[in-house]
């Protein structure tokens with residue numbers, strides 16, 4: 001397939017959601033800076049949304065990052081639905097298209113790229129959640145690299161779905177409620193800490209069909225890359241490495257952790273910096289529930305009341321679709337007048353910029369994996385409010401394993417008094433100090449991993465070396 005001194009050429013395809021596009025873009029830049037030629041493929045819909053969110057049009061999202069040393073090409077592909085189709089409102093139809101139609105378009109595009117690419121394409125780096133990478137990659141003789149953008153713990157739980165099923169913890173009408181202690185590399189996990197899809201009793205959904213097929217494909221992949229750090233999840237990673245070449249290469253951040261010069265935001269950013277500049281060090285709570293999970297109107301109301309009770313300064317990212325029902329404004333009446341200058345409510349912001357501002361002292365997060373890594377990097381302790389998918393499992397790492405955050409609620413529902421009390425505990429006094437001390441330690445682990453001789457940097461180099469051996 002390849003000549004002896006071939007430059008590696010990778011096709012990268014992220015899942016068409018914000019929290020996947022960001023780490024894929026950062027991986028693309030990292031690999032390009034290590035000498036790869038990259039062909040990056042976004043869905044036309046993601047591309048269209050990114051372009052709409054920019055003040056300057058973005059025909060090629062990498063235009064701002066490209067210099068003579070980086071060879072990054074950019075292409076788009078249809079996800080099978082018209083551009084104007086509302087993918088957030090009609091999530092199941094969107095997923096059906098990703099499951100059944102998308103692969104035909106991808107295959108057609110990859111065929112075109114492979115036919116004429118110089119240097120020739122060597123590997124396909126696709127999101128683990130896709131249902132076709134290994135099958136398509138093999139057709140074109142490409143090395144299959146599956147990029148997992150979530151923690152290794154979540155990967156291994158999906159990887160062992162059959163084991164969970166055989167033990168009655170998953171996919172039965174009455175799933176077992178006792179501690180799970182038989183997953184290799186996971187000493188114990190409570191069923192309530194499993195990903196929401198593994199806690200479900202109805203497993204005939206489109207998302208389940210995607211997960212089942214995606215993990216069949218991932219098991220057949222040649223290599224797994226994971227946006228985590230070896231030292232953060234050592235046992236889980238070691239157990240996975242027995243099964244597959246598995247490289248922990250995270251956290252994949254833009255260089256220097258400044259705002260990336262590549263357009264990745266699917267929504268326009270509101271500026272928060274000017275307002276933050278007027279607030280004292282560590283006094284502001286940042287609240288965001290990520291890019292697609294919905295909260296209930298009741299939760300939003302209780303959180304809002306808790307914020308007022310606590311009297312904390314805050315920035316709250318409230319996406320227009322934050323509550324899934326058509327209930328109108330989810331905030332309590334008169335809330336925005338009441339907060340006055342003590343708070344900002346925005347539909348979207350540059351989270352990296354906000355979290356790294358010295359005025360930020362705490363983060364109420366839905367526990368999306370990117371948000372967790374970013375929060376640790378910025379030494380901001382977390383109040384955890386998981387809503388969907390891996391967020392329940394990620395919460396366990398933050399609160400129980402690394403002790404850099406607390407649960408926003410202890411019972412099933414959110415309550416204003418509890419919210420206010422937890423905010424005080426996270427940001428104030430002696431307990432706040434403790435969290436900041438702990439998070440400093442975890443931040444050091446991330447920092448060390450990214451040093452030239454750190455584990456993630458070495459793992460990435462090892463990945464490149466192993467890939468080169470395979471293609472020679």
Ligand code: UDX
Nearest residue numbers: 019149290291292317348349350351352368369370371
């Ligand atoms: C989901 C999963 O829960 C997550 O674990 C997975 O890795 C991706 O998909 P998502 O809701 O997208 O998560 O959250 P998260 O992983 O935290 O990613 C959101 C990204 O958007 C972060 O990089 C964050 O910095 C960015 N963001 C969020 C903004 O730039 N501005 C905002 O206002 C909110």
